[in-house]
Amino acid sequence: MEHATAEEVRAVGLRAKEAAAVLRTLTRAQKDAALLAIADALHVNAERIVAENERDITAARNAGTDPAIIDRLTLTTERLDAIAHAVRNVAALPDPVGDVVRGYSLPNGLKVRQIKVPLGVVGMIYEARPNVTVDAAALCLKSGNAALLRGSASAAHSNQVLIDTMRNALATTDVPEDAICRVPGLSHDSVEHLMRARGIVDVLIPRGGAGLIRSVVENSVVPVIETGVGNCHVYLHSDAPTDRAVAIVVNAKTQRVSVCNAAETLLVHKDAADRLLPPVFEALKAKGVTVHCDDAAHRLAKDAGINVMAVTDHDWAEEYYSLDLAVGVVDDLEAAIGHIARWSSGHTEAIVTDSLHVADRFCEAVDSAAVMVNASTRFTDGEELGFGAEIGISTQKLHARGPMALPELTTTKFLIEGEGHVRA
Amino acid sequence: MEHATAEEVRAVGLRAKEAAAVLRTLTRAQKDAALLAIADALHVNAERIVAENERDITAARNAGTDPAIIDRLTLTTERLDAIAHAVRNVAALPDPVGDVVRGYSLPNGLKVRQIKVPLGVVGMIYEARPNVTVDAAALCLKSGNAALLRGSASAAHSNQVLIDTMRNALATTDVPEDAICRVPGLSHDSVEHLMRARGIVDVLIPRGGAGLIRSVVENSVVPVIETGVGNCHVYLHSDAPTDRAVAIVVNAKTQRVSVCNAAETLLVHKDAADRLLPPVFEALKAKGVTVHCDDAAHRLAKDAGINVMAVTDHDWAEEYYSLDLAVGVVDDLEAAIGHIARWSSGHTEAIVTDSLHVADRFCEAVDSAAVMVNASTRFTDGEELGFGAEIGISTQKLHARGPMALPELTTTKFLIEGEGHVRA
Numbered sequence: 001m002e003h004a005t006a007e008e009v010r011a012v013g014l015r016a017k018e019a020a021a022v023l024r025t026l027t028r029a030q031k032d033a034a035l036l037a038i039a040d041a042l043h044v045n046a047e048r049i050v051a052e053n054e055r056d057i058t059a060a061r062n063a064g065t066d067p068a069i070i071d072r073l074t075l076t077t078e079r080l081d082a083i084a085h086a087v088r089n090v091a092a093l094p095d096p097v098g099d100v101v102r103g104y105s106l107p108n109g110l111k112v113r114q115i116k117v118p119l120g121v122v123g124m125i126y127e128a129r130p131n132v133t134v135d136a137a138a139l140c141l142k143s144g145n146a147a148l149l150r151g152s153a154s155a156a157h158s159n160q161v162l163i164d165t166m167r168n169a170l171a172t173t174d175v176p177e178d179a180i181c182r183v184p185g186l187s188h189d190s191v192e193h194l195m196r197a198r199g200i201v202d203v204l205i206p207r208g209g210a211g212l213i214r215s216v217v218e219n220s221v222v223p224v225i226e227t228g229v230g231n232c233h234v235y236l237h238s239d240a241p242t243d244r245a246v247a248i249v250v251n252a253k254t255q256r257v258s259v260c261n262a263a264e265t266l267l268v269h270k271d272a273a274d275r276l277l278p279p280v281f282e283a284l285k286a287k288g289v290t291v292h293c294d295d296a297a298h299r300l301a302k303d304a305g306i307n308v309m310a311v312t313d314h315d316w317a318e319e320y321y322s323l324d325l326a327v328g329v330v331d332d333l334e335a336a337i338g339h340i341a342r343w344s345s346g347h348t349e350a351i352v353t354d355s356l357h358v359a360d361r362f363c364e365a366v367d368s369a370a371v372m373v374n375a376s377t378r379f380t381d382g383e384e385l386g387f388g389a390e391i392g393i394s395t396q397k398l399h400a401r402g403p404m405a406l407p408e409l410t411t412t413k414f415l416i417e418g419e420g421h422v423r424a
Numbered sequence: 425m426e427h428a429t430a431e432e433v434r435a436v437g438l439r440a441k442e443a444a445a446v447l448r449t450l451t452r453a454q455k456d457a458a459l460l461a462i463a464d465a466l467h468v469n470a471e472r473i474v475a476e477n478e479r480d481i482t483a484a485r486n487a488g489t490d491p492a493i494i495d496r497l498t499l500t501t502e503r504l505d506a507i508a509h510a511v512r513n514v515a516a517l518p519d520p521v522g523d524v525v526r527g528y529s530l531p532n533g534l535k536v537r538q539i540k541v542p543l544g545v546v547g548m549i550y551e552a553r554p555n556v557t558v559d560a561a562a563l564c565l566k567s568g569n570a571a572l573l574r575g576s577a578s579a580a581h582s583n584q585v586l587i588d589t590m591r592n593a594l595a596t597t598d599v600p601e602d603a604i605c606r607v608p609g610l611s612h613d614s615v616e617h618l619m620r621a622r623g624i625v626d627v628l629i630p631r632g633g634a635g636l637i638r639s640v641v642e643n644s645v646v647p648v649i650e651t652g653v654g655n656c657h658v659y660l661h662s663d664a665p666t667d668r669a670v671a672i673v674v675n676a677k678t679q680r681v682s683v684c685n686a687a688e689t690l691l692v693h694k695d696a697a698d699r700l701l702p703p704v705f706e707a708l709k710a711k712g713v714t715v716h717c718d719d720a721a722h723r724l725a726k727d728a729g730i731n732v733m734a735v736t737d738h739d740w741a742e743e744y745y746s747l748d749l750a751v752g753v754v755d756d757l758e759a760a761i762g763h764i765a766r767w768s769s770g771h772t773e774a775i776v777t778d779s780l781h782v783a784d785r786f787c788e789a790v791d792s793a794a795v796m797v798n799a800s801t802r803f804t805d806g807e808e809l810g811f812g813a814e815i816g817i818s819t820q821k822l823h824a825r826g827p828m829a830l831p832e833l834t835t836t837k838f839l840i841e842g843e844g845h846v847r848a
């Protein structure tokens with residue numbers, strides 16, 4: 001496996017930093033032209049990219065990798081078309097750089113503007129999804145940032161050919177090639193070096209499993225945006241209409257199970273358990289869900305004939321990523337809020353109710369990135385919220401919270417103009 | 425010296441976290457009433473506070489502490505009045521909590537609002553300035569955050585009595601006492617425990633010398649906002665009017681030397697050095713400044729009779745905090761930008777020019793929290809910019825950049841309302 005020294009990682013980072021200094025001053029037209037050149041190059045090089053991807057797939061098959069992971073790793077010409085299309089969509093999005101966040105004149109005549117500017121160098125650490133290589137590079141480029149990409153060893157050939165393709169495309173544009181750089185090294189030490197490159201890398205965004213994210217959060221000296229861990233809850237209040245409750249629980253749990261905004265725990269008000277749980281269990285049973293129930297819910301699950309197990313604290317804490325759902329009956333709204341405060345990862349929680357007062361209290365008391373009232377947890381997503389793109393979903397409170405798109409890849413700068421002003 | 429275990433620090437953190445859950449839901453009126461109660465209590469307890477402060481001062485004198493540091497440590501009834509007045513000013517500021525950052529309806533009818541909410545638990549680690557104890561607590565309270573305060577051992581008696589006074593005042597209000605907590609322990613291990621309390625503490629803000637800040641930035645697992653290191657530059661372009669150049673350089677360097685927004689390096693365009701440096705040196709000499717000059721500036725400094733030394737790389741890198749100034753002559757605007765890119769800490773840089781094109785290029789290319797055009801670097805300050813308060817000046821790019829006040833002590837939350845919406 002390819003190793004890299006700290007000096008090698010820092011050298012690439014410094015090249016990205018130099019590119020960032022150029023990128024910061026480019027116009028939207030210059031950046032969009034580069035994005036379109038990248039999209040074209042992905043088409044032109046599709047055959048070579050698919051062939052290189054095949055090498056990763058073969059290696060993964062030989063290593064006995066899980067078919068679901070191999071599927072995520074796989075690039076076809078159709079998937080490359082979709083990736084190129086996404087790059088064109090990014091080109092069509094507004095450029096956040098230069099947006100005035102606030103602007104005013106002070107009593108002494110100083111003119112103050114706070115404007116959005118690129119972060120600089122954005123490091124991405126991610127797992128075996130080669131589409132992230134292009135998505136992340138495109139979003140960074142559009143927002144004026146240089147991208148330092150550290151994908152997984154299992155996608156090494158795919159990432160290399162994608163990065164080569166993008167860099168060659170940039171060579172024909174005003175954007176420096178080093179705006180998109182591969183972090184050298186495929187063993188863990190190159191991630192370690194990246195996490196210590198403070199002063200070169202402005203932010204690290206890890207994308208992948210909980211283990212990867214925790215490791216980066218705990219060990220990085222570079223500022224990190226924590227993404228994607230979602231232990232999401234749906235709470236059915238005593239007045240929840242049955243049809244709406246069933247539809248939202250089924251959608252939140254089963255529409256796609258391997259994503260962070262899927263529901264992992266269902267809480268039901270005790271006065272509505274007998275009314276709501278039988279049809280909810282009926283519908284979940286039809287989708288093949290196993291429920292992990294507390295005592296009050298257990299009896300109703302047995303009656304419904306759904307696959308059922310006794311719930312443990314481990315279930316309340318877990319993000320299943322599977323057709324499993326923890327189910328509990330709570331005494332009241334406050335008990336639901338308390339349960340969520342104890343177990344949630346702060347991603348998304350939903351309530352089903354018709355009471356304005358109950359909805360307001362839930363929205364106010366629940367401390368998560370997104371709170372849904374009468375809607376599925378699955379809507380916490382940059383595309384669904386109309387951002388046009390998404391680089392990740394922040395589950396931390398600093399800088400960005402919830403789905404992150406182009407504006408979240410910027411910082412600000414104060415521009416202050418005087419006429420010789422000095423401080424008294 | 426008082427030690428604290430990780431469990432003791434975490435226990436206090438958890439109490440602060442419970443208080444934060446209450447604070448999050450309080451109205452502005454409830455929070456303002458608590459702030460006014462604190463201001464009153466500082467008056468009522470002034471005698472006791474000054475007496476406790478005297479114990480710290482005596483210990484500092486016996487330890488041979490620098491008089492400037494003892495001055496910062498000292499509380500008098502007049503200074504307490506000013507501190508209480510500042511708390512009343514915070515009460516009068518608008519409450520950022522609940523502000524709608526964006527709000528819109530999606531094509532499918534989902535109503536989306538992103539609103540400002542408190543961060544939760546804010547940890548402050550700071551040096552021997554007891555006024556920070558009250559300032560930080562007031563700003564956290566107003567923005568709905570619980571404050572975990574870790575001052576220095578040398579201000580231990582002062583901080584204890586101030587925190588006791590504030591907590592007793594809270595006991596008469598709707599704000600829980602644990603909204604303001606002292607981090608137990610005065611030895612370094614209690615800071616270590618605080619830096620590892622991820623999941624309890626939402627953000628750490630270190631305030632103090634470069635060593636303290638670097639240590640927190642490098643070792644904290646809790647997200648950190650880096651503050652206050654300022655190696656600020658003033659660049660005089662070839663067309664800089666002489667009077668304006670002299671006034672800004674003198675103000676930026678000498679108006680107050682011990683602060684992060686004071687200038688540490690002066691750069692002058694080579695075509696203007698002979699015109700500008702003699703009067704600049706004349707004026708700096710009258711203020712007792714020592715200049716550290718490159719070859720081109722050295723001769724002019726000697727002619728002016730100002731105290732002069734040869735500049736080294738160490739000078740370009742240094743934040744003097746003293747009546748010293750590094751001075752260099754540069755070939756052109758781009759050379760000035762390049763020097764700043766290499767040596768600046770990204771706090772504040774100023775240019776003196778009458779050229780719109782030159783000013784625009786400087787503003788665009790310089791990557792610092794604040795860029796001044798024809799104004800002193802000393803204006804990068806929350807009070808000066810009209811924020812009404814300041815909890816620190818961020819020199820990082822994530823979350824907040826430049827002076828931070830109440831809005832920077834918030835995060836956001838998406839509130840999404842549907843009518844049974846599920847994802848297709």
